[in-house]
Amino acid sequence: MPKAKKPQVLVVEDEASVLLTYRLMLEDEGYEVFCALSSQEAEAILARRGFDLVLCDLSLEQNHTGFEVFERVRKRDPKVPCVLLTGYANRETTERAEQAGIAVFFKPIEIDEFLRTLKKLLRNAHGKPAEANRD
């Protein structure tokens, strides 16, 4: 089996069960999924390598937020599409995300729309459909 050029996705989510479902869904869609349960883990991974797409929960362990993770990602590569997942984002949060060019999804997410949006984001960022990379 040749090493496919799968889009590499980082998912940060403090709830393990949720993280697992995201991973399974995204792998089904043909992504290569990397998981982190906290911002610390995420930072550790990000220190090692870059990703095509980063998904991150807003509220992480203790007082850490998804925005810290995104900052880290953008520092490394400002063009990486980012998606914020949140259960109770207020207007301020949403505005902040929009200003930073980060897509926002409210939990519980609409899975189909969510997957469509991810594909679009990847296409826009790399000029080619993610689908093509699967084969």
Next chain:
Amino acid sequence: MATPLLRKQLPDPGSFVERRKSVRDSTALRLLSAERSEEIFPILLEEIIALGFPRALVLGVDFESGAVRPVAALKYQPNQLQRFHSQLWAGENPLVAALHALKPALLSPLGGDREPLYCHPLLYRNRNQCWEAERERRRECLAVQNFRSPHKLQLQEQVCASCGMRAYAAMVVVQVGRDPKEGELRQLRNLIETANRYLARLFKVEHYYNRMRDMDVTISQMHTVMQSMADPVILTDGHHRVVMLNRAAERFFKMPEGVTEGGARAVELNNLYFSAALSSMAVSGVESHRDLTLVDVMEGEEVLFEAVCAPTFSSDGVRTGMVTVMRDVTDLRRADQEVRSNLQKLRDAEEIVRQDRDRLNLVIENVGDPIVVADGAAKMVLLDPLAKELFGMGDAPRHPAVVRNQARLDAYLTAFTFSFAEGQNRPLRLHNPASNNEIEYAARSGKIYDARGQVAYTVTVLRDLTAWKKLEQLQLERRMLEVEKFAATGRLAGTIAHEINNPLEAIKNAIYLLPGKLKPPAEPVYDILKSETERVTRIVRQMLGLYRNTDQVGPFDLNSVVDDTLTLFARQLSTASITVEKQLGKLPPIVGSADQFRQVLSNLVVNARDSMAKGGRLAVRTRHVRATDGVHGSVNILLADTGCGIPADMLQSIFEPFVSTKGEKGTGLGLWIVKGIVENHSGGIRVRSRQGRGTVFKLSFPIVR
């Protein structure tokens, strides 16, 4: 041509007796030729002289004065008559005595006479009754009585009981020779008696003639009286035939010259009505009256009469007819009717006034606020029981606080009464003697004007502001509590939702991953899992929306929120072939949470969209409504769809939580949240809906400049 009976009585000439008879007959014929009573005595005296007596005279009795004096004389010198004058009561006079004796007498020579005097008293006497007595079949005719029993008679009683005739008394005095022969005297006596019979007959005729004249006068007087009466008077006989009517009656019952056909009919009708009325009145016998409507032939107007009818009787009690007098009561009745109706009106008005007064009293007693009515001079006229407590009235010793209250009220009333203001609304601090503390009242006054536009009364209602303020405070607190409750509910819902959110996310994602990994029998279970999880997801989303948007309060432009929301849903709406009609007025900024408004609008737009599955129209309008005072006002939002509408029985409960018209698809929280947010902003929401036609939501938010 004489009848055989008469021929038999004709005189037979020839014998002596026959000759004497003829002499008597000639005397009788002379006496018969007399047409007046006064002609009798001269003829009698001439006949006496013709018998060969030297002289004779007649003494008359005047019953009025009692005088006895000569009324006729022959062969006497005037001076010789003087001694025959006397009086009826002069009994010592032999002539008067002879008169009273009522019997012929031969008196010895008197005074200057040398020869005796034959005196023959005359009285009204006859064998036949007077006509009156004859008609009335009475036996008391004076003439007959005098004829039958002359001795018992008194000269003073010479009045006929039947005909009322005042009879005469006289005495023929004849001078006779020294020794008069019996034959001569008999002849004289016969002559005088014959003359008396003729006299009596003429007297009777004259009496009846006089009576007739008197009656004529009476009749003409009665006629004049009748004619001069303004009311119609009608005289009828026993058969109800009109005997006589006066001019006033002719106007109604007599056909005038050249009358029209209608007039003639009117007269006929009047006569008909009258005889009918007369017949019915005649039955009742005594004086009776009834109403009768007749037509005035000349004027053509109906006249209402009151006919009074009385029967007439002859002197012997026989009913001879009726007299009817009619009184025009048209005006009287009209006036009477008017008076009656005026009286009724007055009573009605009085009743209305009484009811009004009672109602007013009831109102005043039950207002629950002190009421003071003062007159145009700002003097208290009427106080309700509550006002009496405050200001006192009557002689009871006054509480110093009451006196102080009175002074304050007087100042207030005087200022108001003499001001130009129609009404006034001012605070007034008064002391309550019962609770012994100061109370702030809002005095509200109005004026009542009299017909001249002067202030007649002022009415002042005092409203206890402390109580009112307390109530207002209470209401505010209750409202705050409601808001707080809603916010707390929202927070709780948010917290719960948040806690559920993550596990739900995991479950949902897991279910998404399941397809293809299940055995076919488990597929229905998978479907249940999927749909129920989706429902939970929707509920959690709504709850989170509520919780999310509780911060950031400030002034914002509602129109832009509307714009944003409609833009957000633009694609969904056009996909569902719903056209949007947007009409946004110029609005002042609203203070509140724009996010919450966004959610309100989103929820309402989503509902509208869901109600129009086959497309339709959604109208969204905003408007600024200014209040008349220029300070207050409101911002109104209207959302109208042409969707399926809300069933009438659900309209009451759509704002309650977990009530949905969408079945499985809805959470039943949308409108509950909408209402909560609207009320959080002191606004109001109203809904109008008709099934199959559409639904209109109207939101209104008060703004203060």
